Amino acid sequence: xxxxxxxxxxxxxxxxxxxxxxxxxxxxxxxxxxxxxxxxxxxxxxxxxxxxxxxxxxxxxxxxxxxxxxxxxxxxxxxxxxxxxxxxxxxxxxxxxxxxxxxxxxxxxxxxxxxxxxxxxxxxxxxxxxxxxxxxxxxxxxxxxxxxxxxxxxxxxxxxxxxxxxxxxxxxxxxxxxxxxxxxxxxxxxxxxxxxxxxxxxxxxxxxxxxxxxxxxxxxxxxxxxxxxxxxxxxxxxxxxxxxxxxxxxxxxxxxxxxxxxxxxxxxxxxxxxxxxxxxxxxxxxxxxxxxxxxxxxxxxxxxxxxxxxxxxxxxxxxxxxxxxxxxxxxxxxxxxxxxxxxxxxxxxxxxxxxxxxxxxxxxxxxxxxxxxxxxxxxxxxxxxxxxxxxxxx
Amino acid sequence: xxxxxxxxxxxxxxxxxxxxxxxxxxxxxxxxxxxxxxxxxxxxxxxxxxxxxxxxxxxxxxxxxxxxxxxxxxxxxxxxxxxxxxxxxxxxxxxxxxxxxxxxxxxxxxxxxxxxxxxxxxxxxxxxxxxxxxxxxxxxxxxxxxxxxxxxxxxxxxxxxxxxxxxxxxxxxxxxxxxxxxxxxxxxxxxxxxxxxxxxxxxxxxxxxxxxxxxxxxxxxxxxxxxxxxxxxxxxxxxxxxxxxxxxxxxxxxxxxxxxxxxxxxxxxxxxxxxx
Numbered sequence: 001x002x003x004x005x006x007x008x009x010x011x012x013x014x015x016x017x018x019x020x021x022x023x024x025x026x027x028x029x030x031x032x033x034x035x036x037x038x039x040x041x042x043x044x045x046x047x048x049x050x051x052x053x054x055x056x057x058x059x060x061x062x063x064x065x066x067x068x069x070x071x072x073x074x075x076x077x078x079x080x081x082x083x084x085x086x087x088x089x090x091x092x093x094x095x096x097x098x099x100x101x102x103x104x105x106x107x108x109x110x111x112x113x114x115x116x117x118x119x120x121x122x123x124x125x126x127x128x129x130x131x132x133x134x135x136x137x138x139x140x141x142x143x144x145x146x147x148x149x150x151x152x153x154x155x156x157x158x159x160x161x162x163x164x165x166x167x168x169x170x171x172x173x174x175x176x177x178x179x180x181x182x183x184x185x186x187x188x189x190x191x192x193x194x195x196x197x198x199x200x201x202x203x204x205x206x207x208x209x210x211x212x213x214x215x216x217x218x219x220x221x222x223x224x225x226x227x228x229x230x231x232x233x234x235x236x237x238x239x240x241x242x243x244x245x246x247x248x249x250x251x252x253x254x255x256x257x258x259x260x261x262x263x264x265x266x267x268x269x270x271x272x273x274x275x276x277x278x279x280x281x282x283x284x285x286x287x288x289x290x291x292x293x294x295x296x297x298x299x300x301x302x303x304x305x306x307x308x309x310x311x312x313x314x315x316x317x318x319x320x321x322x323x324x325x326x327x328x329x330x331x332x333x334x335x336x337x338x339x340x341x342x343x344x345x346x347x348x349x350x351x352x353x354x355x356x357x358x359x360x361x362x363x364x365x366x367x368x369x370x371x372x373x374x375x376x377x378x379x380x381x382x383x384x385x386x387x388x389x390x391x392x393x394x
Numbered sequence: 395x396x397x398x399x400x401x402x403x404x405x406x407x408x409x410x411x412x413x414x415x416x417x418x419x420x421x422x423x424x425x426x427x428x429x430x431x432x433x434x435x436x437x438x439x440x441x442x443x444x445x446x447x448x449x450x451x452x453x454x455x456x457x458x459x460x461x462x463x464x465x466x467x468x469x470x471x472x473x474x475x476x477x478x479x480x481x482x483x484x485x486x487x488x489x490x491x492x493x494x495x496x497x498x499x500x501x502x503x504x505x506x507x508x509x510x511x512x513x514x515x516x517x518x519x520x521x522x523x524x525x526x527x528x529x530x531x532x533x534x535x536x537x538x539x540x541x542x543x544x545x546x547x548x549x550x551x552x553x554x555x556x557x558x559x560x561x562x563x564x565x566x567x568x569x570x571x572x573x574x575x576x577x578x579x580x581x582x583x584x585x586x587x588x589x590x591x592x593x594x595x596x597x598x599x600x601x602x603x604x605x606x607x608x609x610x611x612x613x614x615x616x617x618x619x620x621x622x623x624x625x626x627x628x629x630x631x632x633x634x635x636x637x638x639x640x641x642x643x644x645x646x647x648x649x650x651x652x653x654x655x656x657x658x659x660x661x662x663x664x665x666x667x668x669x670x
Binding site for chain 2: 013022088092192193
């Protein structure tokens with residue numbers, strides 16, 4: 001030991017405040033931002049086509065909307081599973097506390113759901129009218145409800161539809177950005193936790209949301225088309241991957257900027273943040289999130305950008321890189337949500353967390369919650385054809 | 395004599411009006427049972443315990459809730475780490491094992507200025523034996539009781555999405571467990587880790603400085619049992635109270651995590667640099 005300050009700040013006893021031994025926000029709070037992130041990213045793909053007229057995204061634009069809708073339907077499930085008293089959840093809507101960041105969730109969620117629902121109905125209206133005439137019984141009734149029993153497909157009506165879609169998608173972009181950026185702010189607004197308390201948090205959440213959502217669309221498109229033996233649209237996948245590359249570079253840069261800021265500014269408790277990243281989170285942050293799940297995709301995306309590859313090989317790499325990036329975002333959510341809570345507010349130690357398999361917030365529940373959106377997507381697919389060349393529309 | 399009764403109005407407009415009135419009234423009834431009556435009862439306790447007054451000027455007098463001002467002072471130089479306060483608190487509130495409304499930390503400093511802190515079972519068993527897991531030459535040791543800091547700028551109250559945690563006009567940060575949804579946001583927001591999610595009620599819980607006792611002129615349970623007077627509580631409107639004399643006197647008082655900007659009403663006397 002030498003110098004003036006040994007031991008005064010760096011404290012060795014690994015002391016965790018007695019109430020900090022419990023990790024109160026566990027797997028479901030990891031899952032919730034992951035799901036809203038998927039919604040956001042998928043919506044971005046649809047917005048690029050419907051609002052910004054990027055024609056090459058046409059094959060996946062409608063599917064992206066349904067994908068976003070299926071996941072948005074499930075966004076509240078993790079939250080309800082997490083709440084200690086889920087039966088009181090309506091208190092958040094009925095008697096919200098205006099000073100709380102969390103109190104806005106119900107309203108933001110409801111607006112997102114409404115906007116997305118209407119976008120889907122208007123985008124599909126022409127097809128739904130066609131399908132209504134060809135169906136009978138219960139399914140016909142569903143189509144009648146979804147089309148509001150209006151058969152008007154005149155050019156004037158369709159032009160109006162297009163205008164409404166543009167307005168709704170235009171409205172949907174800020175709503176989607178708020179939905180997810182806001183989730184980031186819920187963490188960023190906790191000044192008691194030095195790993196969360198940064199204005200970068202909403203930005204990081206937003207860009208990583210775009211990464212996960214676009215990756216999910218690319219992977220789902222390739223897998224579904226492969227399984228159903230249908231052809232894949234090369235230019236569409238290329239545009240998706242280029243968009244994904246842009247968003248991933250931004251997301252990764254901001255993730256690293258946050259770590260760099262902590263380490264360079266050396267503000268209060270920075271020794272705890274550094275200790276966290278190099279200690280309990282060394283494997284999940286540096287190895288998995290940064291080296292494996294960010295380093296490898298950056299190389300692959302670079303290859304895909306600079307080397308001309310045959311389309312089947314390009315598609316294979318696209319599916320692979322998307323899968324890794326989906327994992328990257330999930331690990332990032334874990335590192336933020338769980339990692340942030342491993343650090344005791346004693347500034348002297350770290351607690352541990354091992355997710356249980358069977359619990360209302362356990363690993364099995366995570367798996368079940370992640371299956372539900374796909375079931376909803378399957379059911380939605382029976383009503384709304386995923387693809388433009390669906391035989392039901394011939 | 396035949397009594398003529400007007401036929402009920404059954405037109406569509408009346409029907410819609412009735413349905414709307416019924417729905418709105420029903421919804422309001424759902425929202426509104428907030429237990430306002432209970433709060434009023436607390437203003438004048440129905441039963442005054444047969445215990446001598448511990449805080450003068452409360453019992454038998456009108457409780458001017460906006461005029462009251464209290465303070466809590468922990469004198470670290472007096473604490474002997476006996477754990478009586480923790481036991482009293484656990485018994486007062488039936489605090490579940492493994493969770494703490496108040497606790498006592500043990501600090502050990504060696505000759506290299508290294509600090510070793512521990513708090514086995516929240517200090518509930520008292521610090522009866524020295525630490526055996528470290529082999530250092532002890533230069534100094536002291537105990538630090540911790541509890542709710544009753545902040546002026548309360549992060550927990552700010553973040554509660556349903557307003558279940560609130561600050562009463564006399565400064566106490568309290569919890570309405572009937573409104574709490576158990577989201578845990580207040581637990582994340584508290585810089586002092588004074589809160590926990592009760593595993594039985596599944597709602598957030600915290601130290602209240604024994605508000606129910608204070609309103610009856612009694613000291614908080616932990617203050618009452620402290621054998622050395624390390625925990626001090628009293629009214630700042632009473633110039634003869636010990637806390638008034640300390641707070642208005644020349645002694646050096648500190649608060650925890652001042653940089654958080656929470657403005658605690660829990661003051662520490664003799665707190666060392668190492669205490670966070």
